[in-house]
Amino acid sequence: MALHRIVATLLRGGTSKGVFMRADALPADPALRDALLARLIGSPDPYGRQIDGLGTGISSTSKVVLVSKSSRPGCDVDYLFGHVGIEDGRIDWSGNCGNLSAAVGPFAVLEGLVEAPRDGQATVRIWQANTGKVIVAELPVRDGLPDQSGDFRMDGVAFAGAPVRLDFLDPAGGASGALFPTGRRVDRLEVPGVGALEVTLIDAGNPLVIVMAAALGLDAREMPAGFNDRAGLLARIEAVRAAATVAMGLAASAEAATRERPSNPKLCWIAPPADYLAADGTPVAAERIDLAARIVSMGKLHHGFTGTGTIALAAAAALEGTLASGLLGAPLAGRPLRFGHPSGVNEIETVLDGERVAASRLVRSARVLMRGEAWVPLD
Numbered sequence: 001m002a003l004h005r006i007v008a009t010l011l012r013g014g015t016s017k018g019v020f021m022r023a024d025a026l027p028a029d030p031a032l033r034d035a036l037l038a039r040l041i042g043s044p045d046p047y048g049r050q051i052d053g054l055g056t057g058i059s060s061t062s063k064v065v066l067v068s069k070s071s072r073p074g075c076d077v078d079y080l081f082g083h084v085g086i087e088d089g090r091i092d093w094s095g096n097c098g099n100l101s102a103a104v105g106p107f108a109v110l111e112g113l114v115e116a117p118r119d120g121q122a123t124v125r126i127w128q129a130n131t132g133k134v135i136v137a138e139l140p141v142r143d144g145l146p147d148q149s150g151d152f153r154m155d156g157v158a159f160a161g162a163p164v165r166l167d168f169l170d171p172a173g174g175a176s177g178a179l180f181p182t183g184r185r186v187d188r189l190e191v192p193g194v195g196a197l198e199v200t201l202i203d204a205g206n207p208l209v210i211v212m213a214a215a216l217g218l219d220a221r222e223m224p225a226g227f228n229d230r231a232g233l234l235a236r237i238e239a240v241r242a243a244a245t246v247a248m249g250l251a252a253s254a255e256a257a258t259r260e261r262p263s264n265p266k267l268c269w270i271a272p273p274a275d276y277l278a279a280d281g282t283p284v285a286a287e288r289i290d291l292a293a294r295i296v297s298m299g300k301l302h303h304g305f306t307g308t309g310t311i312a313l314a315a316a317a318a319l320e321g322t323l324a325s326g327l328l329g330a331p332l333a334g335r336p337l338r339f340g341h342p343s344g345v346n347e348i349e350t351v352l353d354g355e356r357v358a359a360s361r362l363v364r365s366a367r368v369l370m371r372g373e374a375w376v377p378l379d
Contacts, residue, residue, distance in 0.1 A: 001377050004036055008374040009107060010054065011065075013164075014099030014364035015156040015304040015343065018063035019054055019374070020107045023080065026066065034091045037064045037082060040376045044089030054374070055084065059298040062086050065100055069113050075127040075134065076114045079104045083263040083298065094250075095175060095206040095264035096130045098307020102164040102364035105137035106146035110368060118144045131174025131206070136167040139366070152365050155278065155344025156304040161365030168205055168360040171311055175264065176203045179357065181248040185321035191243045192254075194236055200323040201248050204357055205311030207265035209244040210323050213294075216240075220271035220292035223279065223342050224301045237296055241267040266309050268295040270327055270339075278344045279303065289340040290317070291327055305341040310348050311360040313339065318350040318357075 009020045019040060026033045038044065041062055042053020049057040056062075066080040081100060082091040105124040108114045116122035119142055126135040140147035140162050150162035172179035181203055189197050200210040213220040216237070228234070238258060245257035245265055270293045273286035295302045295309045305313075314337040316324035325331040336349040351359040 001379050004376040004378060006040070006374045006376065008040070008372070009110065009368060010370040011100075011103040011107060011366060011368055012157070013097075013101065013103030013366045014154065014307055015060060016063060016097055016099035017061040017369070018065045018097070018100045018103070020065045020067060020103065022111060023066040023068040023078075036376055036378050038084055038089035038091060039378050040064070040374055041084045043084050043086055045086060048086055050086060055086065057086060058303075059083075059086070059300055060303065062298075063097060063100060064091070065104065065107070067104060067107055067111070067113065070127050072127050075125045077104065077108045077124065078127045078129050080129040085262060085298070090262070092261060092263035093130060094261050096128050096308055098168075098205055098309070098311060099364060101126070101128070101135050101166055101307060102137070103366040104135075105139045105164060106366050106368060109139070109141060109146045110371070116141050116144070128174075133171055133174050134169045136169065138165040146366075146368060148367055150365065152363065154365055155341075155346070157365065161367050163363050164366050165363050166361070168311055170356075170358065171204045171360050172315070172357050173203050174205070175207045175250060176248055179203060179315070181207070185319070186323060187247060189240070189243055189247060191240050194239055197240060198323065199240075199244055200316055201244055202312050202316050202322070203248070204315040205308035205360060207248055207250060208309055208312035209241055209265050209267040210313065210316055211240065211267065211269045212323060212327070213269040213271035213292075216269055218269055218271075218294070219274070220269055220294050220340075221274060221276040222294050222301060224303050227301045234296075234299060237267060238299060241265065241296070262298055266295055266297055266306060268293050268309055268313060270313070270324060272327065273340070276340065279342050282344065284340050284344060289338050289345055290332065291324070292340040294341065302342070304343040305339075305346055307362070307364070310346050310362065313337070314348040314350045314360060315357045318352055319355065
């Protein structure tokens with residue numbers, strides 16, 4: 001059995017963690033590359049814990065990122081994201097991770113892939129290879145390295161950190177080619193074993209399926225503990241997600257959607273504001289939020305809310321005729337969307353140019369957790 005030794009960096013970006021590597025440090029053969037990356041993370045793992053790898057058995061940490069210097073005009077680095085299936089080890093390269101996007105700039109500075117001031121603000125223009133879109137990151141630099149200190153706090157992360165400002169430019173249509181892949185802002189979806197549901201199918205940042213919570217018998221105050229043990233309910237949600245994937249033109253069948261695109265599109269459900277307790281016990285008052293939302297990632301209720309899901313939900317809230325803007329009573333204009341999730345509250349600004357989503361703006365923190373050499377035994 002061969003031992004592969006790869007320089008790797010473990011970073012947190014937003015509420016996710018991932019192993020970052022330079023693309024040229026890995027084998028050129030995609031099959032060998034994917035097998036090596038899955039083994040590095042600790043998958044496939046029938047126990048679902050990834051004990052023999054760098055993952056931790058949850059969707060938010062079973063992630064890999066490949067970065068290289070960009071040859072594209074106006075871009076500094078290329079960024080490719082892979083979501084590793086915990087049990088089966090399959091890597092889904094179909095979409096981006098909005099949270100880990102916040103860590104790409106720090107990694108690029110750390111690797112010397114961009115010119116950055118010794119002290120001050122660095123701007124990194126990122127080509128997001130999964131979606132074919134540009135992300136502009138601004139981050140603080142100290143002594144020539146990404147700053148690890150700061151007082152920016154985000155719900156779902158225990159410690160304060162340095163803020164990273166992200167502009168996702170023209171985020172629509174990265175997967176399907178259109179903001180609304182079906183051409184409609186509300187679709188009626190017939191789902192075998194579930195019935196008929198109204199959904200908003202939107203592609204911004206990543207494709208997202210938006211459902212009213214009540215249509216699923218939920219209220220958008222659910223928490224991962226307990227919920228993720230409800231196999232029957234999770235199977236129903238996956239049936240809806242898979243049917244929506246087909247309707248969006250992203251898979252040939254529901255079976256193919258589950259097999260080939262487990263990471264994207266994601267599915268979320270929304271409900272009017274209501275009081276609840278966040279995962280850390282902090283009260284979230286209804287008046288703090290515009291709506292409540294929950295999202296499923298890789299078959300499990302997310303402990304917070306995905307970054308690209310935030311982009312798509314906010315875009316839907318800003319445009320007339322969607323389930324999100326209908327819930328709000330009118331399209332949200334002139335201020336950020338604030339919504340509740342299991343760990344607290346997210347805030348995001350959508351910049352419109354008429355009916356076009358010109359940019360999505362959000363702030364996340366990021367931190368270098370470990371840098372060294374990963375040992376991966378693989379034939």
